[in-house]
Amino acid sequence: MNHELKQKPDLSFWGLFNLSFGFFGVQIAYALQSGNISRIFSTIGADPKSLSFFWILPPLMGMIVQPIVGVLSDKTWCRFGRRIPYLIAGAIIAILVMCLLPNAGSLGAGNTALIIGAVILMFLDTSLNMAMQPFKMMVGDVVNEKQKGTAYAIQSFLCNLGQVVGFALPFLMSYIGFSDDASHDVPMSLKMAFYIGAAILIICVIYTCVNVKEMPPEKYAQYHGGNEEKEEESVGIVELLKDAPGNYWRVFVVQFFCWAAFQFMWIYSNGTIADTVWGTVDPKSADYQTAGNWLGIVLAGQAVASVAWAAVLPFIEHKVGLKAAYGLSIAIGAVGFAIIPFVHSQALLFLPYALIGCTWAAMLALPFTIVTNALEGRPHMGTYLGLFNCAICFPQIVAGLLGGYILGLLGEVQSNMMYVAAISLVLGIFSVSVIKTKE
Numbered sequence: 001m002n003h004e005l006k007q008k009p010d011l012s013f014w015g016l017f018n019l020s021f022g023f024f025g026v027q028i029a030y031a032l033q034s035g036n037i038s039r040i041f042s043t044i045g046a047d048p049k050s051l052s053f054f055w056i057l058p059p060l061m062g063m064i065v066q067p068i069v070g071v072l073s074d075k076t077w078c079r080f081g082r083r084i085p086y087l088i089a090g091a092i093i094a095i096l097v098m099c100l101l102p103n104a105g106s107l108g109a110g111n112t113a114l115i116i117g118a119v120i121l122m123f124l125d126t127s128l129n130m131a132m133q134p135f136k137m138m139v140g141d142v143v144n145e146k147q148k149g150t151a152y153a154i155q156s157f158l159c160n161l162g163q164v165v166g167f168a169l170p171f172l173m174s175y176i177g178f179s180d181d182a183s184h185d186v187p188m189s190l191k192m193a194f195y196i197g198a199a200i201l202i203i204c205v206i207y208t209c210v211n212v213k214e215m216p217p218e219k220y221a222q223y224h225g226g227n228e229e230k231e232e233e234s235v236g237i238v239e240l241l242k243d244a245p246g247n248y249w250r251v252f253v254v255q256f257f258c259w260a261a262f263q264f265m266w267i268y269s270n271g272t273i274a275d276t277v278w279g280t281v282d283p284k285s286a287d288y289q290t291a292g293n294w295l296g297i298v299l300a301g302q303a304v305a306s307v308a309w310a311a312v313l314p315f316i317e318h319k320v321g322l323k324a325a326y327g328l329s330i331a332i333g334a335v336g337f338a339i340i341p342f343v344h345s346q347a348l349l350f351l352p353y354a355l356i357g358c359t360w361a362a363m364l365a366l367p368f369t370i371v372t373n374a375l376e377g378r379p380h381m382g383t384y385l386g387l388f389n390c391a392i393c394f395p396q397i398v399a400g401l402l403g404g405y406i407l408g409l410l411g412e413v414q415s416n417m418m419y420v421a422a423i424s425l426v427l428g429i430f431s432v433s434v435i436k437t438k439e
Contacts, residue, residue: 011142022209040104059396074383097120155364261421263395309329
């Protein structure tokens with residue numbers, strides 16, 4: 001048994017980059033999902049009040065699957081690695097369901113099509129979560145504390161770059177000539193966007209699998225303490241959560257309010273801008289589909305803003321501290337949500353969504369930096385991070401359950417849900433104040 005832990009060596013830029021490159025492909029798929037799910041289900045017959053219910057199954061499955069992936073990958077040591085086998089399995093399932101989802105309307109009619117689409121969506125989000133989580137775990141496994149912020153910053157950059165591509169793909173497919181006709185089914189332009197996204201995903205995952213070699217058990221033990229028998233001890237989830245550091249739960253609360261806000265954005269943005277900018281609420285209309293394509297470009301602009309904010313966030317954090325930087329980022333997004341209903345110009349839509357992008361950048365980088373630092377030196381990191389995925393899934397489930405009810409209270413005007421998102425972020429700002437940081 002090693003009594004003195006070795007310090008993990010510094011990795012080169014390309015070592016850090018290769019660890020996360022597959023994240024780029026996963027985020028393209030996530031962008032296609034989050035930017036177009038409401039559009040797909042509206043087109044095949046869902047009414048606005050029921051839209052939020054289609055967003056419940058995916059995070060519910062993620063909340064179940066991610067802790068399982070964390071527990072199993074903590075115990076997996078094979079020729080392909082520790083986390084990578086789960087990355088490969090998730091990616092393979094993801095590319096299959098990505099090709100099926102935009103064709104849900106062709107697999108049934110009426111409520112049957114909606115049910116089939118919901119099941120496919122459930123598998124899509126499950127597989128993408130399975131493919132995404134190993135990247136965060138591998139950073140915890142092999143990156144030292146000094147470089148961890150850089151590693152997650154690279155992930156944030158690749159995430160936002162992937163989102164730019166994923167959000168823009170439907171608009172680009174329409175621009176090069178694929179049909180936007182939605183009178184009978186989901187437009188071919190949107191279907192092609194999903195097909196191309198699936199192809200990019202598998203290429204990116206293959207790149208990471210070829211260029212990343214995970215630590216063997218003996219080497220891992222030298223850097224993380226104890227031995228593999230100790231690491232593999234069976235510890236119940238309840239016991240692990242009882243022993244979780246305080247910041248684990250404090251960040252969980254902040255994440256709840258942030259992810260609920262973004263869930264409302266993803267569900268209701270298409271209907272909001274179709275109404276406020278194009279003056280239509282009919283999903284079969286040409287203007288509604290045009291609004292959907294333009295929303296992709298606006299969300300791509302949001303992702304660009306996220307990249308820019310992620311680049312300056314470390315400097316802001318250095319000047320004012322982590323908590324202030326975190327709270328400021330969330331506050332900027334709250335302002336963005338609050339002004340969306342007042343925007344009636346295509347071009348001006350970029351402003352509020354860019355402000356929201358600042359919150360997104362902080363949500364991707366800061367929580368995992370805080371949590372993995374709090375968990376440093378503890379066994380079962382993969383399990384903890386898998387459980388922490390509940391901070392992403394649970395608020396989405398709550399938002400999905402309550403979204404239709406809240407929309408009804410607000411007169412079934414989808415733009416009013418942007419105010420609800422703004423209020424949720426304000427609650428997130430107050431929650432940041434309870435986080436404890438090292439001086």
